[in-house]
Amino acid sequence: MSVRYIESKKTFLLQTKNSTYQMKVSDYGYLLHLYYGERLEDEDLSYLIQLQDRGFSPNPNEAGNDRTFSLDFLPQEFSSDGSCDYRLSSIEVKNGDGSYAFVGKAAKHEIYAGKYSLEGLPSLWAADQDRVDTLEIWLTDPATQLTAVLCYSVFEEKDIITRAVKVINESEETIYLNRIMSMTMDFMDSDYDFIHFDGRHTMEREWSRNPLAYGIQNVGSFRGASSHQHNPFAILCERGASEDDGRCYGFSFVYSGNFMCKVEKDQYDQTRIVMGIHPKHFSYQLKPGERFTAPEVVLAYSGKGLTHLTHLYHRVYRENLCKSPYVRKERPILINSWEAAYFDFDEAKLLEIAKEAVDMGVELFVLDDGWFGNRNDDNAALGDWDVNTAKLPRGLGGLSEDIHEMGLNFGLWIEPEMVSENSELYRKHPDWCLQMPRRQPSRGRYQLVLDLSREDVRDYIVTSINSVLDSARIEYVKWDMNRFITDAWSAIVEKEKQGEIYHRYILGLYDIMNRIILTHPEILFCGCSGGGGRFDPGMLYYQPQIWCSDNTDAVCRLKIQYGTTFVYPVSAMESHVSVCPNHQTGRTVPLETRGITAMDGILGYELDSTKLTEEEKRICRQQVEAYKRNYPLIVYGDYYRLTNPYTFSEYVAWEHVSRNRDEALISLVLTEKEANDAQRYVKAKGLNPQMQYQVDGMEGSLSGQALMSAGLPVPGKLMQYEAVQYHIKAL
Missing domain, CATH: 2.70.98.60 (alpha-galactosidase from lactobacil brevis)
Incomplete structure (x- = not known):
């Protein structure tokens, strides 16, 4: 032993x-x-x-x-x-x-x-x-x-x-x-x-x-x-x-x-x-x-x-961590409605976004926040998990049916741990949220946190969300949590046990996930907490992927994804291509670079497809095809960080190598550019020194030793924030 x-x-x-x-x-x-x-x-x-x-x-x-x-x-x-x-x-x-x-x-x-x-x-x-x-x-x-x-x-x-x-x-x-x-x-x-x-x-x-x-x-x-x-x-x-x-x-x-x-x-x-x-x-x-x-x-x-x-x-x-069968399946390429529409949508607009996304190679349409209750901004309706029929007159079932007829799967956003004060749930059960006696509760995103230490609260959440999931053909769920806990006090726990509330909340959350996520193995669940606020192995036990960050700026994502990869596999990082100027930073980055950066994870799109040109949709389609072609290499291969963006400023590079070392993909984003600058080289890792490799776009072959010791030239024509990929295949 x-x-x-x-x-x-x-x-x-x-x-x-x-x-x-x-x-x-x-x-x-x-x-x-x-x-x-x-x-x-x-x-x-x-x-x-x-x-x-x-x-x-x-x-x-x-x-x-x-x-x-x-x-x-x-x-x-x-x-x-x-x-x-x-x-x-x-x-x-x-x-x-x-x-x-x-x-x-x-x-x-x-x-x-x-x-x-x-x-x-x-x-x-x-x-x-x-x-x-x-x-x-x-x-x-x-x-x-x-x-x-x-x-x-x-x-x-x-x-x-x-x-x-x-x-x-x-x-x-x-x-x-x-x-x-x-x-x-x-x-x-x-x-x-x-x-x-x-x-x-x-x-x-x-x-x-x-x-x-x-x-x-x-x-x-x-x-x-x-x-x-x-x-x-x-x-x-x-x-x-x-x-x-x-x-x-x-x-x-x-x-x-x-x-x-x-x-x-x-x-x-x-x-x-x-x-x-x-x-x-x-x-x-x-x-x-x-x-x-x-x-x-x-x-x-x-x-x-x-x-x-x-x-x-x-x-x-x-x-050995995630219980979802999707951890061993190829994940679909999705488009999410959040940065495309935020709360301002109706059924017709959603169907237009989905229809145009088909030409991009997208396989899954995800309806984000705003589909339930009186939810027209982030100040109301959390906890009221009934469809907003003013926006979706045929309910989730009707929308899902039309989405599926386009050849797409359908996904949905939920935030089951929270309640809005302006909600039917709060008006009926104000004691169901965490709040201290004799004090007005603090708010985050104008919402309160439900007391998951309570069995009746957990039962309500499980019944409500399972009812939603069973109401339509839903293949994907984004599970969000958009504020942290304050006022950690439960109305039904004796005073000697109030110091247990933070931990009891997490145990309650795991219980809810056991009863929702693990009972719906056919659904791909994605974790989220304002992006990466709960990116941890506990969440990955239930959800094979987590929304890496609310920041979709491709250049910022280079550092975010760099740090994430030290412990979490590529298969855990959901990463999307969004529009430019970017909604978080205002930065403009080429569409090709946004795609290459997002391929360092589970690729998706966070944009309004109806506003893309035919050329932009063609580029997206090429990105999807390249990603799917290299999916086993990217998701299951060995990962190498070729540069450290905190100590080396010229470019950020990373590499995926197959387990038997017969194939590799190097991705590089130029982060600084000077006029008449020096020639740079990127050196591969993880190859077999004795094997001969073909590099796409180059004549002849190179040994693994040459690729790792001498490297490949970074094209001098690259401008700042442009990117390149090198596909390497053993002969």
């Missing part, structure tokens, strides 16, 4: 194809971390634990006068709280006696074949061909009988280890869980860079890389969603690590709500990283016998740089 316990050494050994993870039960019962990195064969790494007397680092009582044993500097798997460790803690508990402490000791363990499960939470699952083994270790506090069960699953061939924690109150008193990290990892050195992905609405997942400094670096969200501002993914890599070289560690949180990732460089030049639910406004009551399940963190290690780390995540998230 890929998981073993060596009784004589009291060590646990986790082995993937290329990595080793090792930990040890100390003499006093504490679980210490030994190693995570390049694969080692059956070596006992206990010697890495070096004990010495550290001044002002206290010692546990059972150590007696052994001043060399202190949790203040020893590497741990799950750090204690309220005892001898002053660093970041894995857990914070208020015990029944009012004390704040958890000191867990290894009580027992279990090793079994297969993947652990997490009740009510999305997580990776094992496919039939996967070899997966699981280790569970019970850490029990002898004083309180509170237990943390550490869960590890090893995807041996995919080089992935997952971690999660289950907290069980085995005492006779009620306790409050105020902090729970799903993963803690200690490193005995600190010469690392911290890479994370920041941003804002319309500019998500911007790459940020900084060296570790003494103290704590922190990213996270307490907005009720994973957020535009920070993504629940981080990398620790050694200084100097590049796309192709260096040790890199990835940490990806499978959760859609509040999260925190903290990294601490301590006084002894050691590093601790923790990841889990954000502790702000979090306090979970556990009565005797009750348990809490924390979400999963997906770990990956690469000794070959950032690109290899990316490949590990792309593969496992394509194959």
Whole structure:
């Protein structure tokens, strides 16, 4: 098995194809971390634990006068709280006696074949061909009988280890869980860079890389969603690590709500990283016998740089995360009505847009916001999921029928988690939204958030949305969420449990998605939260693709998509061609460039097809044909970032390479242009050095070695924001 316990050494050994993870039960019962990195064969790494007397680092009582044993500097798997460790803690508990402490000791363990499960939470699952083994270790506090069960699953061939924690109150008193990290990892050195992905609405997942400094670096969200501002993914890599070289560690949180990732460089030049639910406004009551399940963190290690780390995540998230059958199907080319019409449409206008889109090669027409209730702007009708017959007199069924007669499939926008104050639902059930007593609620986009912790609210949403989906032939749904959570207070939850609302909201959302999305496998669901405000693995468990950003500017998208690709596969990024001047930035970019940029994801269109010229429709049709021709390569191939737009300004380039390395597609957008500028070259990656390749538009052949070492010339005639693609095929 890929998981073993060596009784004589009291060590646990986790082995993937290329990595080793090792930990040890100390003499006093504490679980210490030994190693995570390049694969080692059956070596006992206990010697890495070096004990010495550290001044002002206290010692546990059972150590007696052994001043060399202190949790203040020893590497741990799950750090204690309220005892001898002053660093970041894995857990914070208020015990029944009012004390704040958890000191867990290894009580027992279990090793079994297969993947652990997490009740009510999305997580990776094992496919039939996967070899997966699981280790569970019970850490029990002898004083309180509170237990943390550490869960590890090893995807041996995919080089992935997952971690999660289950907290069980085995005492006779009620306790409050105020902090729970799903993963803690200690490193005995600190010469690392911290890479994370920041941003804002319309500019998500911007790459940020900084060296570790003494103290704590922190990213996270307490907005009720994973957020535009920070993504629940981080990398620790050694200084100097590049796309192709260096040790890199990835940490990806499978959760859609509040999260925190903290990294601490301590006084002894050691590093601790923790990841889990954000502790702000979090306090979970556990009565005797009750348990809490924390979400999963997906770990990956690469000794070959950032690109290899990316490949590990792309593969496992394509194959072991999403439950939708569409993850294995070719996605349709769609046109969305939002930037074409916004709220100003009727049935005739929609049918005109769909009819003209047929000539572009489009396969799916999506009706965005404004089709229901009294919804003529964003101030009303959310929650009233009845068709606006003034706009659609024959309802969704009639419109869908006409769309299908054109040879197109039909899709729809919904925002089921929200309610407008100007709505029949709010007038009937004002207590169904999150709002605090004695306070007027804050608003976002002039809407409030429904209390998904309530079963009656969830039942209403499920019944309403399923009724809509069953009312017409609908093959696609865009599931939106256009404001974050404030006023997190529920009218039916007792005051001692109000600190559970943020998490209960997410559990409620997952329950709703189980009952809507997973019961409609024939529908392709696309996630959205003002674009990329909830672009996380928890959402990808249900929806195979997510609207990458509300920003459709092709040049801005270069950075947005660059950051996204570090962990999320191309198959997850929905990306559209829109009109120019762009609606968000006013920038004008050639239509060909907009198409090439959007092909770095799931291609679609966000424009009014009735306003395109015949030449523009011809270009769009060519884009669709090229995309469909290269679809297996783009969506299932290995992804390479050839340039970093934050450190190299002349052009942005990326590459898709088939798994057997016989085909590649390089895309390049010129982002800066000077008169009489230097000749530039773009170098391929991932090819077979010994194979001969034909490059479209070039005579003769070139070896993979030449394409990777010497490269291909960037055409000097390219103007700023123009783009080019190189299709490379083995002979």
